[in-house]
Amino acid sequence: MIFRRTVLSLLIAGACAPVFAGTVDLTSLDDATLSPRFIVKYKSGSAERAQSDARQRSLDAAATRARPQMGARIAALQGNAALHVQSLRATVGGKHVVKATQRLNRTEAEALMRAIAADPNVESVAVDRLMHAAALPNDPVLTSHQMWHYGTGAGGARVTTAWDSGASGAGVVVAVIDTGATHHADLEPNLLPGYDFITDAFVSRRATDGRVPGGWDTGDYSAANECGAGAPAENSSWHGTHVSGTIAEVTNNGVGGAGIAYNAKVVPVRVLGRCGGYTSDINDAIVWAAGGHIDGVPDNPNPAEVINMSLGGAHECEVDTQTAINAAVGLGATIVVAAGNDNSPVTGHAPASCANVVTVGATGASGQRASYSNYGAGVDLAAPGGAGTEGVPGGYIWSTLNNGTTVPGSDIYAGYTGTSMATPHVAGVVALMQSVVTTPLTPAQVEGLLKATTRAFPVKQTQANGAGLLDAAAAVERARSFGQPINGLPTTPGIAMVLPPMATGERELYTIDVPAGATKIDITTYGGRGEVQLLLGYEADPLPNSNVGASARPGINQAITVANPAPGHYYLALSATKDTSGARLLVKVN
Structure with a gap:
């Protein structure tokens, strides 16, 4: 009797304030x-x-x-x-x-x-919240020129939708390892103190070979034959200013265009000058930008969470470069690099072919692979880089620049094309992602989320161009929910489990935990009768248009393989498209 009264009391209490x-x-x-x-x-x-x-x-x-x-x-x-x-x-x-x-x-x-x-x-x-049309920033170049690559059109990176969700890059530092930056009025307020790492007076056009603070771009112009027999004369490119503007141009000030992570800050790091830049200088800059120590240079007071490298050469990744990258990644920096503009396999280019980087290919306004963009299995994802074939404005990426042909002149806004222009789109989105999380994402987690949230290319790619097209809105939303628990049935890697009978239309979710250093996930279903389909999500319940792997063949036998998976939680959605019984599921994580 006492026992029954106790249970009754608990039930009554539960009715008033349910424990569960x-x-x-x-x-x-x-x-x-x-x-x-x-x-x-x-x-x-x-x-x-x-x-x-x-x-x-x-x-x-x-x-x-x-x-x-x-x-x-x-x-x-x-x-x-x-x-x-x-x-x-x-x-x-x-x-x-x-x-x-x-x-x-x-x-x-x-x-x-x-x-x-x-x-x-x-x-x-x-x-079920009510959404409303959000006013775009009032920068005129955004509406007249940048919307094709920031907006929701075929080739757009969905940046405007990410802004609508409140992401701005606030509190995040991005290092741009490039030609440095000019004193552009629509960029300089978002610049932090940088450094000039060039150790050759001919390349830097400074009086000495010594490195100097600032990171300012004084010009990378060259005369005919200065960079080799037959080399043409070249005007200054102001390349780093253009890249930096895509990432963090001052926004909503009624002037010029907009930066993707407009509340982030950029540390300009000058490594490229007349005729290019030395690998040794670039490697030192990578470590310094992430907060590592380089002899003879004061430590960077603003270590970067993101490093943009829109540069490269036609050679395989060198040991010293990989060592520098590994050091920066170990300090927590996500390194985003350009695939290159040679219309050739990315494997023969560095740092695009290095490990532990996010390698970016380029697309045009219709979402097609830009004809110049390097390609292959080493490309992680693609982003707008401009194809040049659509004319003005849709053929180009628009950002801050300078009109000086040699030394700095006046501020302007101009369009460029290249994987150099695609790369800062991704770096800017990484800054948006880091700005909405309470605990910074690791570089491996960032890469995993970027690839998992790409959207399908709107047109068929002429060569392999990564997992898909950059989707800023999806990446930011996934970053917000990263690590939050999702209910699913556990799996034990290496041990086959018998699946319960499922009626047509039933769906079940299974969890797969992947440790750091894993090289492959293999998922197979087999045996029994009926038909199932599989979808795999990274840190999210997978959907048909948002997943990292899918298998939808007739029957029970399905298979998904993920090479070099990011560490974290994967979720396998298993759906019965016909009544199913006796099927087995085997997960292997190597």
Whole structure:
């Protein structure tokens, strides 16, 4: 008798304040007073998640529980006018959209949400938020020239959508290892003290071979034959200024264009001058930019979380360069490099072929591979670089520049093409990602998220051009949710597990933990009868248009392989497209 009374007491207490209630997100409660729609996530494997009848019974019970807490107005409604909650449709992530039949005030909406969350099979309840058109920054070059590569068109990187979510790059430092930067009025406010690492007076055009603080670009022009017999004369490129502007040009000031991570700061590091730059200087600059010590140079007071290297040479990755990259990555810097502009396999170019870097190919306004862009398995992803064939403005990437032919002249804005222009798009997005997380992502995690969130190329690529096209909005959103728990059934690598019978349309989620240093994930299903399909997600529930691997052949036998996986949590969605029984799942992580 005492035992029964104790249990009864616990049940009563649970009815008042459920110990295992789902989470309730009230951050957009005002939106529920305009349209009483909510997004409900039912627990994996629950009847409510898979069966409409069970889901409606749960919602009916929630409405009954909520009415006494919702005030006299709701309680007075009778018959068909009484408060009900209807299930409208399924949505992404195994969630469902539901709607109350009555308009609610804040108190009523909160009471209903908590009543829905009281069902032990409910994992979370949130308001189905109302979104609104967001005003673009007021920089005129953004709307006239930059929208094709920042916006949502075929070749756009979805940067404007990432801005709408609140990402700005605030608090993040990006080092640009290049020709340095000019005193451009629309860039300089976002520059931090840099350094000139060139140790040759001919290359730097300074009086001595010594390195000097500043990182200012004084020009990389050359006369005919200065850079080799037959070499033509070249005007100064102001290359580093253009790259830096794409990353962090001052934005929403009514002047010029916009930078992707407009609240980030750039450390300009000069390594390229007349006729190019020496590998030894570049290697030192990589380490210094990330916060490492280089003899004879004061340590960088603003270590970079992101390093942009829109430079390279036609040779394989050298040991010293790889050593410098490894040191910088060990200090937490994500290194983003250009694939190169030779329309050739990336394997023969450095630093594009080095390990532990994010290598970027280029695309044009229609999403096609730019004809000059290097290609192959070493390219991680592609970003807008301009193809030149679309004319003005769609053929070029627009950013800050200078009109001086030799030494600095006046500030201008101009269009360039190249993988050099694609690379700062990615570096800027990395800064956006790091600005929305509480704990900085590791370089491996950044690379994994960038590749996992690319969108499919809108047109077929003429050569391998990476996992897909950079999607800033998806990358930022995935960064925000990185590491948050997702319910799934555990797997044990190397041990086959028998899958439960599944009816057509059923879906189950499995978790795979991948340690640092893993070289491959192999996933296979086999045996039994029926038909299944597989989707694999990195740090997210996978979707047909957002995954790192998929297998959808007829029958049970499916396979997904991921080479050089980023460390972290992978989620395998297994769906039955025909009634299935006796199937097995084997996961291997090597």
